[in-house]
Amino acid sequence: MKKTDICTIEQSKIILNNEIIFESQTKNFSEFSKEAYKSLALNYPKFHKMDNLSKLAFLASEMILKNDDHSKTALVFANKSSSLDTDFKYQESINSQENYFPSPAVFVYTLPNICVGEISIKHKMQTENAFFVIDEFDEEFLNNYSAQILQSGKAEKVLCGWVELYQESYNAFVYLLTL
Amino acid sequence: MRKEVYITDYNCVTPLGFDVSSNWNALLEGKSGVALHKIIENQAPFYASVIDTEKLSEEFNRNFDYQDFTRLEKMFLLSLKPLIERHPISGETAFILSTTKGNISLLKNQTILPEGVFLSHLAQKIADFFGFKTKPIVVSNACVSGVMAIAVAKNMIQAGKYKDAFVVAGDEISEFVISGFNSFQAIGTEVCKPYDKNRDGINIGEATAAVYITSKPNQNGKFSFRVLGDSAINDANHISGPSRTGDGLFASIKNAMTEAEVSTEQIDFISAHGTATIYNDEMEAIAFNRMELQNVPLNSMKGYYGHCLGASGLLESIISMESALNNILIPSKNFKETGTSQPLNIIKKNQPAVIKYILKTASGFGGCNAAIVLEKC
Numbered sequence: 001m002k003k004t005d006i007c008t009i010e011q012s013k014i015i016l017n018n019e020i021i022f023e024s025q026t027k028n029f030s031e032f033s034k035e036a037y038k039s040l041a042l043n044y045p046k047f048h049k050m051d052n053l054s055k056l057a058f059l060a061s062e063m064i065l066k067n068d069d070h071s072k073t074a075l076v077f078a079n080k081s082s083s084l085d086t087d088f089k090y091q092e093s094i095n096s097q098e099n100y101f102p103s104p105a106v107f108v109y110t111l112p113n114i115c116v117g118e119i120s121i122k123h124k125m126q127t128e129n130a131f132f133v134i135d136e137f138d139e140e141f142l143n144n145y146s147a148q149i150l151q152s153g154k155a156e157k158v159l160c161g162w163v164e165l166y167q168e169s170y171n172a173f174v175y176l177l178t179l
Numbered sequence: 180m181r182k183e184v185y186i187t188d189y190n191c192v193t194p195l196g197f198d199v200s201s202n203w204n205a206l207l208e209g210k211s212g213v214a215l216h217k218i219i220e221n222q223a224p225f226y227a228s229v230i231d232t233e234k235l236s237e238e239f240n241r242n243f244d245y246q247d248f249t250r251l252e253k254m255f256l257l258s259l260k261p262l263i264e265r266h267p268i269s270g271e272t273a274f275i276l277s278t279t280k281g282n283i284s285l286l287k288n289q290t291i292l293p294e295g296v297f298l299s300h301l302a303q304k305i306a307d308f309f310g311f312k313t314k315p316i317v318v319s320n321a322c323v324s325g326v327m328a329i330a331v332a333k334n335m336i337q338a339g340k341y342k343d344a345f346v347v348a349g350d351e352i353s354e355f356v357i358s359g360f361n362s363f364q365a366i367g368t369e370v371c372k373p374y375d376k377n378r379d380g381i382n383i384g385e386a387t388a389a390v391y392i393t394s395k396p397n398q399n400g401k402f403s404f405r406v407l408g409d410s411a412i413n414d415a416n417h418i419s420g421p422s423r424t425g426d427g428l429f430a431s432i433k434n435a436m437t438e439a440e441v442s443t444e445q446i447d448f449i450s451a452h453g454t455a456t457i458y459n460d461e462m463e464a465i466a467f468n469r470m471e472l473q474n475v476p477l478n479s480m481k482g483y484y485g486h487c488l489g490a491s492g493l494l495e496s497i498i499s500m501e502s503a504l505n506n507i508l509i510p511s512k513n514f515k516e517t518g519t520s521q522p523l524n525i526i527k528k529n530q531p532a533v534i535k536y537i538l539k540t541a542s543g544f545g546g547c548n549a550a551i552v553l554e555k556c
Binding site: 075080081082084087088090091094095097102103104107108110111112113114116117118120121123124125126127128129130131132133134135138141144145147148149152154166 | 220221279280281283286287288289292296297298299300302303314316317318319320321327331334335337338340354355358359360361362363410411412413414415416417418419426427430434438543544545546547
């Protein structure tokens with residue numbers, strides 16, 4: 001298998017194929033993602049409705065998918081903290097009887113695979129997708145699973161990603177695989 | 180030539196029983212786990228399929244000495260135990276756990292994350308208890324997780340990474356999940372009625388289910404089901420609303436049947452998702468019709484078990500295999516009058532049938548869909 005493009009996002013930096021394409025002074029993820037969105041002229045208003053995990057996965061994927069044809073690109077993503085960042089926020093909205101305001105717009109992001117859905121929607125990718133939760137980044141596992149998808153002919157490429165985020169601690173490592 | 184992969188054993192823990200035979204007998208009698216339950220303080224009760232906590236504790240205490248487990252973990256352990264007693268764990272045995280929310284109940288009123296809410300921690304705790312040697316894999320793809328977990332086991336065994344796999348799926352009822360679906364106005368006001376004209380939403384349920392998957396079929400006269408094909412295609416349409424065209428489900432079924440080399444005419448039975456929301460069931464009817472599967476007998480198990488989220492797909496796969504072994508199709512409970520724009524052959528009463536090829540499907544938030552084809556050997 002060939003690994004073509006690689007995008008890393010950590011410590012307020014977006015790096016595509018070893019080149020820094022955006023960096024910011026802010027340590028706050030929400031600020032950072034907003035600045036990146038503007039600076040990279042992404043022009044996709046749905047971005048602002050996403051939770052932080054989806055924003056992270058979306059930004060990293062955008063750098064690689066660009067405007068190319070991805071009608072045969074599968075998505076295989078994984079992380080450690082699942083959707084706990086948004087789970088925690090949602091739980092706060094139902095913790096007390098006095099301030100009981102469960103919101104469907106927040107609740108929908110309490111699943112880790114929503115970020116894969118967001119990427120699929122942006123690029124109209126009606127393709128194989130999977131989300132795994134493992135305790136640490138395991139490239140061999142993601143590649144083995146992706147190899148099966150490629151060898152069975154279910155996709156021609158696989159966008160693989162480790163997208164980990166909880167509060168201000170985040171890191172994304174997203175790459176494109178072909179046979 | 181790809182390696183063949185077989186399901187040769189299974190078990191489940193549900194409100195209808197703590198093993199497969201008690202579940203099967205309850206289903207034959209038309210029993211349902213769904214009833215009114217007070218789940219959230221100061222709120223009206225909801226229709227939900229809930230396991231009696233006292234009975235669960237008794238059953239757990241009969242089987243295990245060690246007590247330091249959450250309610251959901253006890254459900255997982257009970258479903259896995261008989262399989263582990265029958266099949267040895269080796270260094271090449273995978274442990275795959277499917278769940279959407281795991282121990283999410285532990286999050287209530289916490290300021291920092293308790294370890295137990297991490298899905299990988301939950302999986303490792305169960306893996307360590309039974310002595311699995313490989314690192315657990317958690318599949319968390321919303322409501323298709325349970326179906327997908329079978330596909331993951333099949334694919335990893337075919338890739339030669341493992342010789343066999345224990346797949347377990349589970350979710351429990353929580354205030355978190357009930358309040359969330361309620362905020363979507365997705366919860367039915369009565370017992371759910373999949374595909375029916377008067378359906379108005381889901382009942383949440385809880386269960387755990389476990390299957391043993393291996394590259395060797397059973398030789399001793401016991402059953403084997405071959406996992407022939409799988410696919411999980413995204414709708415790329417909306418993160419919470421079902422597709423109007425059924426594109427993702429259609430493509431998932433098509434791919435799974437292509438890989439299985441099974442034609443529409445050969446499918447004997449469809450165990451569908453059928454949540455009883457207006458839009459989900461309509462989407463499924465469109466997808467099945469696009470595949471020309473509208474005449475194949477079909478049911479949804481949600482009227483018996485509610486929607487058990489990450490457990491539903493695996494539980495329903497087990498019940499459909501049990502159907503095939505007993506040569507009986509189980510009705511889609513609470514269905515009376517067609518409520519989808521396109522026809523489906525919904526099973527209305529217990530009926531004898533020869534079942535060789537089963538199609539199992541699921542769909543969920545995030546636009547995900549999954550389909551697998553099973554063959555009774």
